[in-house]
Amino acid sequence: xxxxLKRIFVTVGVLPFLLLAALVIFxxxxxxFLTVQNLTNVVRQSVYLVIVxxxxxxxxxxxxxxxxxxxxxxxxxxxxxxxxxxxxxxAPDMAWLAIVVGSIGGIAAGATIxxxxxxxxxxxxxxxxxxxxxxxxxxFGIALxxxxxxPVYGMPQTFxxxxxxxxxxxxxxxxxxxxxxxxxxxxxxxxxxxxxxFYAVGGNTKASTLSGINTKGVLFVTYIICATLTAIxxxxxxxxxxxxxxxxxxxxxxxxxxxxxxxxxxxxxGVGRVENVVLGALFIVLVQNxxxxxxxxxxxxxxxxxxxxxxxxxxxxxxxRMMASLQD
Amino acid sequence: MKAITTFFRQPWxxxxxxxxxVWIATAAFTQGQGAGEVLSVAFTFATFFVIVAIxxxxxxxxxxxxxxxxxxxxxxxxxxxxxKIMDGLNWMILPGYLIAVAVGVVVGVLNVxxxxxxxxPPIIATLSSSFIIQSAAIWYNRGLRVKPPTxxxxxxxxxxxxxxxxxxxxxxxxxxxxxxxNRTIYGRTVIAIGQNARAARLAGLEVNRVRFLTYVMCxxxxxxxxxxxxxxxxxxxxxxxxxxxLASVAVVVIGGTSVAGGFSNIPxxxxxxxxxxLLVTMLNTFGLGAGVRLLLTGLIIIAVITLAxxxxxxxx
Numbered sequence: 001x002x003x004x005l006k007r008i009f010v011t012v013g014v015l016p017f018l019l020l021a022a023l024v025i026f027x028x029x030x031x032x033f034l035t036v037q038n039l040t041n042v043v044r045q046s047v048y049l050v051i052v053x054x055x056x057x058x059x060x061x062x063x064x065x066x067x068x069x070x071x072x073x074x075x076x077x078x079x080x081x082x083x084x085x086x087x088x089x090x091a092p093d094m095a096w097l098a099i100v101v102g103s104i105g106g107i108a109a110g111a112t113i114x115x116x117x118x119x120x121x122x123x124x125x126x127x128x129x130x131x132x133x134x135x136x137x138x139x140f141g142i143a144l145x146x147x148x149x150x151p152v153y154g155m156p157q158t159f160x161x162x163x164x165x166x167x168x169x170x171x172x173x174x175x176x177x178x179x180x181x182x183x184x185x186x187x188x189x190x191x192x193x194x195x196x197x198f199y200a201v202g203g204n205t206k207a208s209t210l211s212g213i214n215t216k217g218v219l220f221v222t223y224i225i226c227a228t229l230t231a232i233x234x235x236x237x238x239x240x241x242x243x244x245x246x247x248x249x250x251x252x253x254x255x256x257x258x259x260x261x262x263x264x265x266x267x268x269x270g271v272g273r274v275e276n277v278v279l280g281a282l283f284i285v286l287v288q289n290x291x292x293x294x295x296x297x298x299x300x301x302x303x304x305x306x307x308x309x310x311x312x313x314x315x316x317x318x319x320x321r322m323m324a325s326l327q328d
Numbered sequence: 329m330k331a332i333t334t335f336f337r338q339p340w341x342x343x344x345x346x347x348x349x350v351w352i353a354t355a356a357f358t359q360g361q362g363a364g365e366v367l368s369v370a371f372t373f374a375t376f377f378v379i380v381a382i383x384x385x386x387x388x389x390x391x392x393x394x395x396x397x398x399x400x401x402x403x404x405x406x407x408x409x410x411x412k413i414m415d416g417l418n419w420m421i422l423p424g425y426l427i428a429v430a431v432g433v434v435v436g437v438l439n440v441x442x443x444x445x446x447x448x449p450p451i452i453a454t455l456s457s458s459f460i461i462q463s464a465a466i467w468y469n470r471g472l473r474v475k476p477p478t479x480x481x482x483x484x485x486x487x488x489x490x491x492x493x494x495x496x497x498x499x500x501x502x503x504x505x506x507x508x509x510n511r512t513i514y515g516r517t518v519i520a521i522g523q524n525a526r527a528a529r530l531a532g533l534e535v536n537r538v539r540f541l542t543y544v545m546c547x548x549x550x551x552x553x554x555x556x557x558x559x560x561x562x563x564x565x566x567x568x569x570x571x572x573x574l575a576s577v578a579v580v581v582i583g584g585t586s587v588a589g590g591f592s593n594i595p596x597x598x599x600x601x602x603x604x605x606l607l608v609t610m611l612n613t614f615g616l617g618a619g620v621r622l623l624l625t626g627l628i629i630i631a632v633i634t635l636a637x638x639x640x641x642x643x644x
Contacts (some may be wrong), residue, residue: 016348126633127587129395129632130629131633132588133574133577134627134629134633135626136626137622137625137626138627140619141619141622141623142623144616144619267448268449290585299462299463299466299467300467302462306456306460309452310446310448313448313452
């Protein structure tokens with residue numbers, strides 16, 4: 001029995017156990033937790049974190065990380081909302097034109113953050129920590145400058161109705177976006193040459209350079225993918241909030257890194273699976289939802305998040321040790 | 329000619345040059361009005377930057393990946409705990425400070441524990457511990473703002489001939505730390521670890537103990553800063569440490585310390601701290617907002633690192 005449990009733990013990691021524990025604890029703590037409505041809610045709320053975590057995963061795979069995802073969300077939201085409301089103001093009858101132009105503008109602005117990070121990390125060899133920290137200050141400065149600190153209004157009603165609150169066949173629209181992006185990322189990472197390069201560069205940069213991989217190019221693309229995914233999440237979040245805001249996403253860098261690490265992505269690069277990252281993000285939102293229902297105070301919630309992060313790292317170490325002992 | 333080449337070999341002098349240039353620009357804009365006051369205020373605020381930056385600099389010197397992200401949370405916790413315990417009583421000033429230092433030691437040990445025992449990379453370790461520390465501060469304080477003892481408030485705001493006493497004290501501390509860095513076994517070990525941790529270990533240096541001391545020292549500096557800042561600003565606030573994360577990294581980097589570790593510079597910290605504050609003052613005088621300030625801080629950090637990294641790689 002103990003041996004079987006050990007084998008399961010080594011194969012699937014700590015996350016399924018944590019998920020199970022969370023489900024049991026919160027079901028006992030609150031009657032409203034294990035209901036279809038609440039669980040749908042959890043999935044819908046987790047869309048944004050899932051998408052950002054997918055982006056963060058790329059950065060972690062190559063052995064870096066992106067602290068500027070919060071800023072990317074802010075820039076996307078602000079630029080997208082400003083563009084959309086401007087176009088909507090000029091052509092009030094063509095709501096969809098405003099939505100398309102605004103979304104493209106927002107996502108392009110977000111992707112620019114990734115280009116900047118990519119240039120710094122790949123071309124100039126600046127450490128990802130300093131580069132993304134510096135860029136997050138720059139980006140937040142731009143977002144504040146553009147808005148003057150006030151939310152941006154005036155987007156077409158349709159935008160929020162469809163992309164924020166809309167449902168299709170009973171399922172909220174944002175979930176379709178998340179599922180689509182998960183599939184795309186899964187295909188890229190597992191079935192394309194570029195996808196395998198991320199693992200190679202993160203696993204051993206020098207070896208991959210010597211095997212003829214364009215390491216700098218891969219690193220550059222990494223940060224652009226990360227920022228683009230984050231930007232898509234930013235537009236979806238803007239639709240949900242119905243305003244463009246400079247201060248959305250402040251907690252995103254930590255939460256997305258936590259989701260990846262709980263999902264078994266190695267901080268040293270080269271290790272990580274898409275499906276586990278998705279589960280990791282779901283798990284974080286599930287725990288937050290459960291703690292809200294159980295009326296746990298917000299300061300304790302951040303302690304729990306920090307604690308889970310540390311727990312996940314320890315569990316990962318134990319797992320690697322067990323893996324070695326099972327192979328003997 | 330030789331003087332010029334020597335100047336360019338000393339990147340930390342740029343920080344002072346930039347600080348003076350920005351000050352002159354501000355003074356020119358106001359036609360010399362209040363230039364002295366601006367400098368006096370700059371010294372007051374630069375002091376707080378320098379206190380945290382000294383600790384951060386030692387950590388950064390330990391080598392790539394070493395950085396303490398828990399500084400803001402440590403400042404907040406030390407500030408709130410010491411203010412609440414002192415409860416505005418003058419005779420409690422010294423015990424209050426010892427409590428702040430104790431908070432720093434606990435945080436430092438927590439950080440090193442995560443890094444050493446659990447082998448979590450420093451960035452993630454200090455990031456997660458900062459969430460725990462910040463939560464502890466919120467839980468302990470519950471939104472109360474306790475006034476500092478009057479003598480502490482007077483001490484932190486006192487000036488001699490326009491020069492804040494606290495600034496003079498921190499200049500003295502910086503001088504001591506300069507000697508510690510360059511003339512003691514501990515300091516030389518920190519630099520050696522930063523240049524090559526493996527070589528340092530093989531040379532028989534006490535790598536683990538020095539790492540431990542450095543993280544604890546950094547947390548103690550952060551805690552001390554929280555203590556004096558809370559005294560200066562009339563009580564601890566939960567967001568008092570917020571801008572010190574970026575600021576501590578910025579001051580260290582602009583002051584000429586290498587992010588890759590192994591090369592550090594204490595006088596540069598003062599130059600960089602003065603420069604950053606005077607820059608903010610200049611932008612405020614020109615009527616530009618917080619957005620532009622954040623933007624410029626970020627750009628300057630990136631520019632300095634890119635230029636410094638480029639020049640070093642060309643030397644090799």
